[in-house]
Amino acid sequence: MSEPRKPMLSVSEAQTLMLGAVRPLADTELVATLAANGRVLAAAQVSEMNVPGADNTQMDGYAVRAADCVSGSAALKVSQRVPAGHVPQALQPGTAARIFTGAMIPQGADAVVMQEQCALDGDTVTINHAPKSGEWIRRAGEDIASGSVVLAAGTRLRSQELGLAASIGLAELPVKRKLRVAVFFTGDELTMPGEPLAPGAIYNSNRFTLRALLENLGCEITDFGIVPDSLDATRSVLRQSAEGHDLIITSGGVSVGEEDHIKPAVEAEGKLNMWQIAVKPGKPLAFGEVRQAFFIGLPGNPVSSFVTFLIFVRPFILRLQGVAGAIAPRAFSMRADFDWPKADKRNEFLRARINDEGGVELFRNQSSGVLTSTVWGDGVIDNPPGQAIARGDQVRFIPFSELLY
Numbered sequence: 001m002s003e004p005r006k007p008m009l010s011v012s013e014a015q016t017l018m019l020g021a022v023r024p025l026a027d028t029e030l031v032a033t034l035a036a037n038g039r040v041l042a043a044a045q046v047s048e049m050n051v052p053g054a055d056n057t058q059m060d061g062y063a064v065r066a067a068d069c070v071s072g073s074a075a076l077k078v079s080q081r082v083p084a085g086h087v088p089q090a091l092q093p094g095t096a097a098r099i100f101t102g103a104m105i106p107q108g109a110d111a112v113v114m115q116e117q118c119a120l121d122g123d124t125v126t127i128n129h130a131p132k133s134g135e136w137i138r139r140a141g142e143d144i145a146s147g148s149v150v151l152a153a154g155t156r157l158r159s160q161e162l163g164l165a166a167s168i169g170l171a172e173l174p175v176k177r178k179l180r181v182a183v184f185f186t187g188d189e190l191t192m193p194g195e196p197l198a199p200g201a202i203y204n205s206n207r208f209t210l211r212a213l214l215e216n217l218g219c220e221i222t223d224f225g226i227v228p229d230s231l232d233a234t235r236s237v238l239r240q241s242a243e244g245h246d247l248i249i250t251s252g253g254v255s256v257g258e259e260d261h262i263k264p265a266v267e268a269e270g271k272l273n274m275w276q277i278a279v280k281p282g283k284p285l286a287f288g289e290v291r292q293a294f295f296i297g298l299p300g301n302p303v304s305s306f307v308t309f310l311i312f313v314r315p316f317i318l319r320l321q322g323v324a325g326a327i328a329p330r331a332f333s334m335r336a337d338f339d340w341p342k343a344d345k346r347n348e349f350l351r352a353r354i355n356d357e358g359g360v361e362l363f364r365n366q367s368s369g370v371l372t373s374t375v376w377g378d379g380v381i382d383n384p385p386g387q388a389i390a391r392g393d394q395v396r397f398i399p400f401s402e403l404l405y
Contacts, residue, residue: 008276008278009277009278010277010278010347011311014277014279015312017273017274017287018274018287018315019315019316021287021294022319024319024320024322025321025322028042028043028175029175030172030173030174032171033166033170036157036165036173036175038157039178039218040154040155040157040175040176040321040323041152041154041161041174041176042153042174042175042322043153044149044152045150045165045170045173046148047146047168048169049146049168050141050145051141052141052142052143053140054140055137055140056084056102056105057103058112058136059112060100060101060115061099061112061113061115062078062097062098062118063082063097063099063105064109064110064127064131065108065109065110066133068093069111069113069127069129069130069131072128072130073126075126075127076094076095076126076127077123078096078120078123078124079092079095079096080097080098080106081098082097082098082099082100082103083100084100084101084102088104088106088107089106090107090108091108091109096125096127110134110137111131111134111137112131112135112136113131113135144168150165151165152324152325153324154323154324154325155323155324156318156321156323157173176321176322178219178220179217179218179246179317179320179321180220180244180246181219181222181246181317182224182247182248183207183211183214183223183249184226184237184248184250185206185207185226185227185250185251186228186229186251186261187252187300188228188229189201190202190203190252191203192207205302206251206298206300207225207226209305210298210305211223213306213404216405217317217321217405224240229261230261231265234253235269238265238295239290242269242270242293246320247294248290248294248295249297250298251297251298253297253300263286266290266297269290269291270288270289271288271289272286272287272288273288273289274286274287274288277312278347278385279307279308279348280344281301281307281308281366282298282304282308283304283346284299285297285298287312294320296313296316298313302371303351303368303369303370303373303374304368307349310380310403311349311403314403315327329402330398330402331382331396331398331402332397334354334358334394334395334397335394336360336381336389336390336394337355337391338360338361339389340362340383343386343388344383344385344386345386349381349382350363350366351363351366352378352380352381353377353379354378360381360395360397362381363376378399378400379397379398379399379401379402379403380398381395381396381398382396383395383396
């Protein structure tokens with residue numbers, strides 16, 4: 001007598017199960033700030049300096065004492081020239097200093113007048129403006145105060161964070177080591193581009209898509225290539241993949257056909273915690289462990305593999321890497337410029353793009369094998385189970401820019 005079929009997990013249930021199993025990386029290393037793009041910060045960084053380090057000017061002009069310029073047409077002797085990176089002399093009453101963007105404010109000056117409001121005649125400048133004290137001056141510590149935390153532990157470092165780290169003199173940063181991911185692809189029909197395509201064969205597009213997605217997330221990848229459709233071969237590569245890796249990702253072989261060997265192979269070499277999810281595309285999604293490595297088995301259909309990676313694998317990897325805080329992608333309420341009358345019992349992720357009228361439109365074919373939809377689209381519509389869509393309805397749109405990096 002066969003076991004009763006378990007109900008499929010919802011998208012949120014599957015995400016909760018996977019994220020709840022995460023054991024974030026503990027190993028850290030020190031890397032050059034110039035080489036830290038995409039890495040995850042292992043410890044908070046505290047500034048030991050003020051930024052700016054001293055009061056400086058926001059623009060080219062003249063540093064003055066505001067009290068000398070109340071007439072709105074004061075004629076002042078130009079006593080010095082202050083380029084950025086030079087230390088000025090104190091400003092004497094009745095004088096002005098020619099000053100350039102970023103340069104230190106001379107002691108005694110309390111305002112800067114932009115050069116467009118000034119007229120120079122020899123060594124005398126007429127200030128055609130009555131500035132207020134503090135005008136066009138950046139104060140010391142205005143951006144960063146000494147002793148403040150500028151980058152929190154668990155921050156995924158982007159160009160902005162690297163620039164900020166450099167602005168307080170950090171030449172190196174402590175980061176989590178790179179996540180080690182093993183990948184392989186099952187299917188006797190798979191052929192690599194550049195090789196002859198036999199009858200019934202297909203090119204292995206998933207290898208290129210998944211590797212690029214993992215590279216976007218800063219993973220260290222070991223590619224075990226294409227594995228034949230056999231239980232023994234699948235078990236053998238699973239054992240190899242588990243050695244020295246944090247995560248194993250496969251594509252294909254996760255359905256229930258006679259040539260789908262992932263499920264029995266993982267159960268033989270480790271354990272399987274999750275099998276099917278109420279999601280379209282991508283119902284067969286496996287999650288478990290093989291020895292010390294986590295295991296995620298993605299569907300073989302190219303769009304299913306792509307979408308399930310974005311929705312389930314990406315947040316799992318971010319948590320494994322030690323990313324703190326919110327990892328869920330931002331979604332935006334957008335107007336549907338289409339009809340989707342047939343509701344599905346599963347949570348659908350429909351490939352769509354923003355049109356010139358500010359609404360979203362669907363790709364004509366939402367099949368799980370139509371990879372062109374992922375190139376045509378700007379993102380996906382997260383459509384709840386049982387939800388039909390009528391033209392003009394508001395839908396939940398997640399741009400690919402929120403999902404790919």
